[in-house]
Amino acid sequence: MGELPFKTWEYEEQTKTKHSVFADYIDKWIKIVGKYNKLNFIDGFGGIGGYKDKEGKLFYGSPVLVCQAIERIALKNSRDINVIIVDESKEHLENIQKILDYSKIKIKPFMVDKDFDETINNVISTVKNIAPTFVFIDPFGFKIKMETLKKIMSVEKSEILLNFMFTRINQFLSAPRVENVYNDLFGGNGWQIFKTLKGQAREKGIIEHYREQLKTFSKFVYYYKLEFPEKRKTYYYLFHLSNYYMGCSIMKSSFAKYNLGRVEYRGFRSGQLELFELADIKQSEIIELLFKKYLGKEVSFKSLLEDNIDSTVYLESQFRDTLKCLEAKNKIKIRRIPPFTPKGRQRKAIEENDIIQFKDESDRA
Ligand SMILES: C[S@@+](CC[C@H](N)C(=O)[O-])C[C@H]1O[C@@H](n2cnc3c(N)ncnc32)[C@H](O)[C@@H]1O
Missing domain, CATH: 3.40.50.150 (Vaccinia Virus protein VP39)
Structure with missing residues (x-):
């Protein structure tokens, strides 16, 4: 130059x-x-x-x-x-x-x-x-x-x-x-x-x-x-x-x-663990955190993020992925508001107003 x-x-x-x-x-x-x-x-x-x-x-x-x-x-x-x-x-x-x-x-x-x-x-x-x-x-x-x-x-x-x-x-x-x-x-x-x-x-x-x-x-x-x-x-x-x-x-x-x-x-963990291993650890940490906080309760996705975004190391995408995984395993229920897309399809994504229901242990599969 x-x-x-x-x-x-x-x-x-x-x-x-x-x-x-x-x-x-x-x-x-x-x-x-x-x-x-x-x-x-x-x-x-x-x-x-x-x-x-x-x-x-x-x-x-x-x-x-x-x-x-x-x-x-x-x-x-x-x-x-x-x-x-x-x-x-x-x-x-x-x-x-x-x-x-x-x-x-x-x-x-x-x-x-x-x-x-x-x-x-x-x-x-x-x-x-x-x-x-x-x-x-x-x-x-x-x-x-x-x-x-x-x-x-x-x-x-x-x-x-x-x-x-x-x-x-x-x-x-x-x-x-x-x-x-x-x-x-x-x-x-x-x-x-x-x-x-x-x-x-x-x-x-x-x-x-x-x-x-x-x-x-x-x-x-x-x-x-x-x-x-x-x-x-x-x-x-x-x-x-x-x-x-x-x-x-x-x-x-x-x-x-x-x-x-x-x-x-x-920290020291990054040198020893592969990225996918870290992702697994994070997911189980997030599950533990959410059930500890919301067991038996329901909360909107927006409130969940407001409660946790600046007090934890997790990203919004990691909360979203964990919730989807829990939903697929029938560990939580998500009430989507509105339930359908503008084209009339069942909504799958998780948006701000959707309500996450954390079931009691006895209700979980
Ligand atoms: C670290 S540099 C800024 C770098 C810039 N943000 C960047 O991304 O390239 C700090 C600058 O603050 C200026 N500065 C120092 N004291 C200041 C003050 N009290 N008010 C305004 N600018 C000041 C210095 O002249 C210097 O150019």
Whole structure:
């Protein structure tokens, strides 16, 4: 590749995963949520827009990936999306514009060379009737305020994908000068108790505490761990916040697509068990979970997903497949609403409103 008319950063493996998941999800978000709504996409920490890997291959950053997705989708469907790219560096935003020009992308994002927190708070407090907004928060550090995340989530149908820089946050946990920054980050001083812990207990404590705080204002919160390649050491966590189970479910499947079909950290089991063995284990785990929770009860498929999507590692497709399998073995009954397809055939698929009846042991075959 010859000399490019813009700057690039070096591409790391985990950035590739982050971008693949991000691009896959954004594509679906534009198609699904954008079908009936005007949308806002806000990239809070835009970066410079481009990367090169060790072989010199060019990759795009989040602002360019979004513009590309909008253009691609707009060829077939009309969508109304406002793109705002924030980066405190004017130079970075100019570089993004150079990449958009170079790639002949016609989308014209609104660029803001200011601090993210100030900008987003301005937007939320001054614009009335804000459209569903996706905010991507991808800083190098950790100056993110819980209060600001709460404000964003108060906008109807908003979502956040946030890069929680665990390594750095963990590194400075005991530094006195970050105390106020951490109180803002965690929305209180509950993080202090993890200073005395070590290793896994400390990591899990910090992450779960952060999630609990987010759960006080976001209905669904799921996190994904990304490691330094070949080091088996946590780099950062991607947190996804959404007020609809469907957002959480789709993000899980987008992540699984780039993580060998699963959302959880690839622990020791992945090296020893084949994929089909893992699928069997998952299915029996799901059966155990469902009967423990719903034995003798009935529940709509939508409620079942709402109850379990952000508290388990299972994907919507795995719940669906397990239920179908249980139905075939006459272990559960599914009342489909409506029972027939528009063409008058008996419905086989499982949809949101269908009622799943978990029989008592005595009723089961
Ligand atoms: C990790 S990079 C973003 C990468 C980008 N999301 C991508 O996918 O390529 C972080 C960016 O945040 C910018 N930044 C740092 N502090 C900021 C702040 N307070 N407000 C807005 N941008 C900031 C930096 O200039 C840098 O370009």
